[in-house]
Amino acid sequence: MRHLLSLADLDQGTVRYLVDRAVRFAEPRQRGLPLADRVVGIYFRRSSTRTRSAFQAGALRLGASTVFYGPDDLQVNTGETWGDTIRVMSGYLDALVLRTNDSMGELREIADASGIPVVNALTRDEHPTQAIGDLATLREHFGELSGRRILYVGEGNSSAAALAMAVAAHPGLELTLVTPEGFGLPPHILDKLEKLDGADRIEERHNIRRLPRDMDAVYATRWQTMGVSHDAQDWLAAFDGFKVTRAMLSQVARGSGEEPVFLHDLPAMRGQDVDDDVLDGATSLAWRQAYHKMTSAMAVLEWSVSGIA
Template sequence: MKLYDLQGNDFLTLADYSKEELMYLIELAIDLKEKQKLGIPHRLLEGKTLGMIFEKSSTRTRVSFEAGMFQLGGHALFLSKDDLQMGRGETIADTAKVLSRYVDGMMVRTFAHSIIEELAENATVPVINGLTNEYHPCQVLADLMTIYEKKGSFEGKKLTYIGDGNNMAHSLMIGSAIMGMDCVITTPKGYEVDQSIFAKAQELAGKSGAKIEQTHDVVAACKDADVIYTDVWTSMGWEDENEKRLKDFADYQVNEALVLHAKDDYSFFHCLPAHREEEVTAAIIDGPNSVVFDEAENRLHAQKAILASIM
């Protein structure tokens, strides 16, 4: 593949991309990471502007996209919900059409996935999903990049996700299925993944040879895992359920006893921010098997690969 083979594409879910295309983005991200470390200029988006729409706040998403555009020679424009007429009644379609006249691409962090789909349908520039309630593809591309760096391949590897069946679980299933990596989603009863997305992941796995499973048995799920992955128990928007979730998820903490069932050289992943002593103990997230800060750094490089390719 060449740098511009994906030009003009949206990046809404990983399911829109083939294994070859995702592998290209991972390898490009690794190359851009090396260039950044060596101080080699890579101003692939000179003169380009990214409009960043935030209906949900974020540390990593804003800083990584803004820094990434700067390193690529372009400019990022931060737009909160209070900066847009969309928050005061302008339609999503009109917002997409107007912004398309001003910027060369849009990154959107919002609630319902239907919002970003409507924006993309009406925009004439590429649209990137910075997070929706259903998917978090930029995070998982960075996760796949990190797994590739640490483990060298996807085939024959097993990723175990422990926690809420949320947007992270959905995108990890899809990404694993495409790349040919086994994935076990482990949730308490009542917190399972969306069944239509689970079915899509299994369909994709049928082509790659991966196994995609869902279980409530956290010990069995961790057996021989190469990657242990967790997320906060109470995501943004679910704060009213926090007390209930703390009880429901109490047996799903990633701790020293649980990881004994994984491979000795397992890697611990967390998309951050983390709540130590809730979903994970400090001994694990700050321990020798944790790669959470490498993973967080790779958001920058994976997103630069996306930006450079589609813009």
């Protein structure tokens, strides 16, 4: 059973395969219809623009049909257990994609009771297909990932956690995360990262005034994950200086003066986490990155349902 719950569950060769496959799916002639006559269920407990559209469009482009479930559509809302629900769905569907926005524990319980592959489309802990799309974007742009250096600026959220796990799977790729004190990667994520080969190429810092140099890419995310404010009333003050500006890009550029490319998982809060002239600038790959959310969904669906790779 090929579930994708966490990138840390996969061997690193599989992570690299999924990134490379996502790049190849950007070429329509490479697609075919490997999921013809298959049915993919898609359940989203919260709103979504890109990830929901990416999985639906990606499944359709691979030849599958889709069944979408909104937050009020399933009887789990009236007391039925997820175990009973997924046992029934396993007779109807060939895979189930879930966005819960809650803990990974719930998703693992669903997967344990499932007779079909379960794909994580975002939990509070990790956003694995986002990271596959992130690295596919850089792989497509640079050709090779080895020797490249990524600077992540902002909250240590689910996108940051998945990015770190994906980077660890790629030899020679380096990641520096600069996060505010109190808003870094959670301890259980740090523990998971420490057990991965390649963890020595991942570093987390908290001083935004002392940024590393010689970066090939700068990555930002929305500071309010899923639009939810932090508990502390003065939380925004902790992010002072974390907005990505043209000056920041110049500050961390390589000695050659070549400006780093810019990534953002979107939605962006213009003027808060990034300036317009960065997001819309010539070195921004954010819009291509959004496209690769679909190709990463396609790579994962093909891998999990058809068994290819």
